[in-house]
Amino acid sequence: MTAFDFPYPVMTAEAEALRSEVRAFLDEELGALRAAGQYIGWTHADPEFSRKLGARGWIGMTWPKAYGGGERSATERYVAIEEMLAAGAPVGAHWTADRQVGPLLLGHGSEEQRRLLLPGIAAGTCYVAIGLSEPGVGSDLASVKARATPVDGGYRLSGTKIWTTNAHLSHYAVVLCRTDGEPADRHAGLSQLLVDLKAPGIEIRPIVDMTGAHSFNEVHFADVFIPEAMLIGTRGNGWVQVSGEMGSERSGPDRFLSSFAVVEALVRRTREEPTDERRAAVGRLVGHVAVLRRLSASIAEMIRNGEDPTVQGALVKDIGTALEQEIPEVARRLFAIEPSPLGEDPLAALVGSTLLASPSFTLRGGTREILRGIIARGLGVR
Template structure:
């Protein structure tokens, strides 16, 4: 398995993107509290997404003829690093840019590419993904939502759950069963594009522990889809969704969800040091361990990005990075809380306390979104030939 993660470097042409992105973010975002910046993944701001699109930074990897940047996955890697480090509100365009657009570019018809890709690149079309279902979770092979052929298209019935931004998106790419039964597992699955404003689509937001309502349950009551709603080949949905999940699971977003909190803790330790207060050896040791792990995970993520740049579909490697990355992200608030708890009579900085409180609430979701830890480890085991 080691030889599947060759050392990889960001090409200089893509690294040069970093400076203008940083300058843009400083100008557009201004001063934001760390607790606000920590919401980067979940903060929906269509105007920010449009501003990013005006810079030509949405759809960086999509073909130029459809409004994309025609650049390599390394360019998007640089962009995502800077967006998350700045705590930019990326939620509106996130899924369309990261996976829906590349999926359509790879499997879509000429008409689908011409319609959807320019709108994605202009931040005029936001997507959500319909994979998980009630009583199924991340076991995608047990999908029950069904699309049946009609005289002029498809009739869609079923439910999806934990669908991020369904109530704010224009379209969903749904994994559905077009033949067979759930007992057939992978066989008979297909992907369709659903207009979320179509009659029969009902969206019910779900409030989470942090008080946010970015998840939804979506019900399809005999929704009529056009014949061209199908993406790719009927019955090839499992192969397609596996390729899609490689885009979803491989990027730096799987290691940087808690990076604003880590940065804020580092800032408070520096302030303490500059004020002449000795930083505890245990804090230095814990901080060093986190940074060393982050550096290693970044190299793994870069390696997977390199394989994507060469046209591979590294599903197993992406699942491994996602599993390791989310474990790391979840450890950050725990480590910092333990460090602060070791000195209960020293009141933590207000920004640090607020950021820690928020990240602690949302961190359990890190190992759920994009596939649960248990499902991922099953995939990894199969990829290694262990089951």
Template structure:
């Protein structure tokens, strides 16, 4: 059985200075009312995204010729960690910055990069992802959406589920079959960049258990997609999308979703100290520290040009367990009745988080899928 390497991240005085700068920005934004905490990477606030774009905090690692800033993966990590810890509303640019930019840098055409990346880095272009489908679950290789080659491009027909912020995005990257049959599994899949202004697209809202609307069902009915919107190589979509998923799974967003609950738990235990409270808080913080170290190691792997697919799956799996556990631990520790919208801040936050928690082990790949990736990486299957 092989072992997994998690390299030691290289911290510098510049990283500390950047963290101080980001915290000062967030404190100022909170003071002047331009930052209303809540929602984090699921909350859509274009004005806030544009402010981050102006400061160079979107597309940080991308080349300057595409609107990026040639900064390191660890510098980017510092910024997104501080944004998530503050529950800053970064949802407008989040997916485009985390996944679509790296995808286009790796596989996109020069025209695609020149057209989209500067706008994404400015916080002015938002992109959704079309992976999951009805009846397919987490088996992406079984997607049924099909793009038939026609003169000048493709005709796309199919349905995508759980498309975060599709109703607010300019584009969607769709994984679909462009050749072969469904039984071909990984062969014949491609990624298309689809403009939401194209005729034949219907977006239906999916309201989650918290009552919020970030998910959607998107239907494509013979939507024409020009050849120029094919990302990478036709038929190579499976390899491309698995690399893209590594970016989705390894960041601090995979263990900080319940951070607001932890902060309120700490404050409550400070007001009313107890041995049990210290024990619960200590265990959560210890787990969080380990996850953060592993996640930082993945940022270091990216900096070194290494493949973090297996390590990212591990961080995402273990992180989702902790994220789901924190609100339940708060409920048990304080014997509170979770109630979204309650005047009691902890009760309200725990209530909202308990409703959202089931999605933590679904988004970015279910637990079973992730553990299969880890097992293969360890040579156990």
């Protein structure tokens, strides 16, 4: 059999207790907005909200206490983040730091780097962007051109990163760049540098997306000095480190819950105006989410067991993001609404903002085509 292994996800009493606690907190924080039919969405950055989560110990939950973490179980973290994402909590400010940078530094970072960043990340006060793609590079990350030239005491970094989410709000960026060899060497010779975004020579230019929001940036590095101590992990090992990071980036509930607020709105509207078709359509979407959630939670279990979830993560993200895109389409087939982000009707407003954001779902964190290539490789046909 060629089945990918998806271990049984596990739930614990502690995690369920935490679920109630997180849900009560979110009701208090977001209840008023929700009652007014407003929904924020998890990609929205709200430093004040991040600080509140940090104060409650809900960032860096599984990290060692020595670095400001909570030493809680992966199951507890899964429950806390799925509750936040389902509620559309504005976790954007600290999200990549919590999801990727923390685990990266715990896996490959130096003691100094951990002490420098992790306590602030866990407190919800330090944000970190990820500099991967570049103009003209797209998904072909092995062809990055940003170059860090070794100099006395460190490196001089020059190049441009693009689609860098929330760089303008972040304190640091993890930048994938070439330290050795030539572009023809592909994966070999790439390294990850931890860059202080206040350093001289850095310019951050906004890129406004088609929804009118500014989360993307283009970040220019002009001969920026990076101290040697800010090299993450092993020089030349950047590709391996990035690939490991991607597995955890792709499997989480953020890859199938982006449109979930529309489902809740559909339930409320169907309660008011029920038909058999609406009931079945809503039930279908909820069943789809429930089964995907099981797959996603099982990847959390793999990570906990120290297994490599790269292929499984790609698979969950491929199916999850397709569902995220389908949800607003189903909504507008069920109700004669005109989707409009600023509309007064809560369902129309939600469907409107979701439809506009929808193209990004199957692009960010690995396009659908890249993901299917990863799955095909996992199947042994590439």
